[in-house]
Amino acid sequence: MDLGIAGRKAIVGGASAGLGKACALSLARAGVELTIVARTQANIEAAAAEIRSATGVRVTPVAVDINSDEGRAEILTACPEPDIVVNNSGGPPTGNFRDWDRKAWADALNGSMLGAVFMIKDVVDGMIARKFGRIVNITSHSVKAPIPILGLSNSARLGLTGFVAGVAREVAKHNVTINNLLPGEFDTERHRSNTRAMAKLQNKTYEEARAARMSQIAAGRFGTPEEFGEICAFICGLPAAYITGQNLLIDGGKYPGTF
Ligand code: NAP
Numbered sequence: 001m002d003l004g005i006a007g008r009k010a011i012v013g014g015a016s017a018g019l020g021k022a023c024a025l026s027l028a029r030a031g032v033e034l035t036i037v038a039r040t041q042a043n044i045e046a047a048a049a050e051i052r053s054a055t056g057v058r059v060t061p062v063a064v065d066i067n068s069d070e071g072r073a074e075i076l077t078a079c080p081e082p083d084i085v086v087n088n089s090g091g092p093p094t095g096n097f098r099d100w101d102r103k104a105w106a107d108a109l110n111g112s113m114l115g116a117v118f119m120i121k122d123v124v125d126g127m128i129a130r131k132f133g134r135i136v137n138i139t140s141h142s143v144k145a146p147i148p149i150l151g152l153s154n155s156a157r158l159g160l161t162g163f164v165a166g167v168a169r170e171v172a173k174h175n176v177t178i179n180n181l182l183p184g185e186f187d188t189e190r191h192r193s194n195t196r197a198m199a200k201l202q203n204k205t206y207e208e209a210r211a212a213r214m215s216q217i218a219a220g221r222f223g224t225p226e227e228f229g230e231i232c233a234f235i236c237g238l239p240a241a242y243i244t245g246q247n248l249l250i251d252g253g254k255y256p257g258t259f
Helices: 018-029 041-055 069-078 102-130 151-174 189-201 206-215 225-236
Strands: 009-012 033-038 059-063 084-087 133-138 176-183 247-250
Touching: 009 018, 018 033, 018 041, 018 084, 018 133, 018 225, 033 041, 033 069, 041 059, 059 069, 069 102, 084 102, 084 225, 102 133, 102 151, 102 176, 133 151, 133 225, 151 176, 176 225, 189 206, 225 247
Parallel strands: 009 033, 009 084, 033 059, 084 133, 133 176, 176 247
Antiparallel strands: none
């Protein structure tokens, strides 16, 4: 399918690995020029080289914390007029709410809510003026059903979800869409480290904890980052212009609700 976005410019966060890298690669295959972000310089440069050689598109790596004001400023200097923004970074740590102090909560709110809120604030008026924009926030299935060891994610991501629900309706008439993609269980380093934390808590081996997680998924398997990336690119494409303010759960049927 021609997504109609060749030549557009995108910023993709958390793009040296996992879901963000897969989104970047799928957008590059659709002909989108990329500015990709992660904190570790060597890794983001390696990802840029890989995407360039796979697709031939122009890729600019930026090694910063996307959730900091300084980092966001550097990203927007590299790509001042993005047509597409994928807000993504690492998720908050696992743990028990009894151990989280004010700083732990503030960090989670910054990383899983405010970073995306400020990025949207900085790019959305330019998108409105240019009459095209696609903003995708990678959140989590934790906004549909809480994950016991991820209380920080369960909470902070809902703040972003509420913000997006409002602002998406304000900007829709300008051909700017804002949607959240909710990954279920995708086989990435983040998923493996959460599985290690669960195994420890439940006194299981890693393999047992991984099998237990998989057994709860209707599809009987974890998702692949490539599947996720293709959906992200579709949501950024012209055929998805009438989808906005949505929370798209991509979880192989794990969530048991009818809606
Ligand atoms: P991942 O494999 O650990 O990759 C995370 C990427 O983000 C890396 O490139 C990492 O590189 C970068 N990153 C982390 N913090 C950053 C920051 N502050 N600024 C810029 N880049 C940053 O994680 P993933 O599985 O793709 O997960 C992506 C998001 O989806 C996370 O928020 C995660 O919680 C959420 N999620 C994932 C799943 C799943 O099944 N995988 C399920 C639900 C939700 P550096 O460390 O070098 O910065």
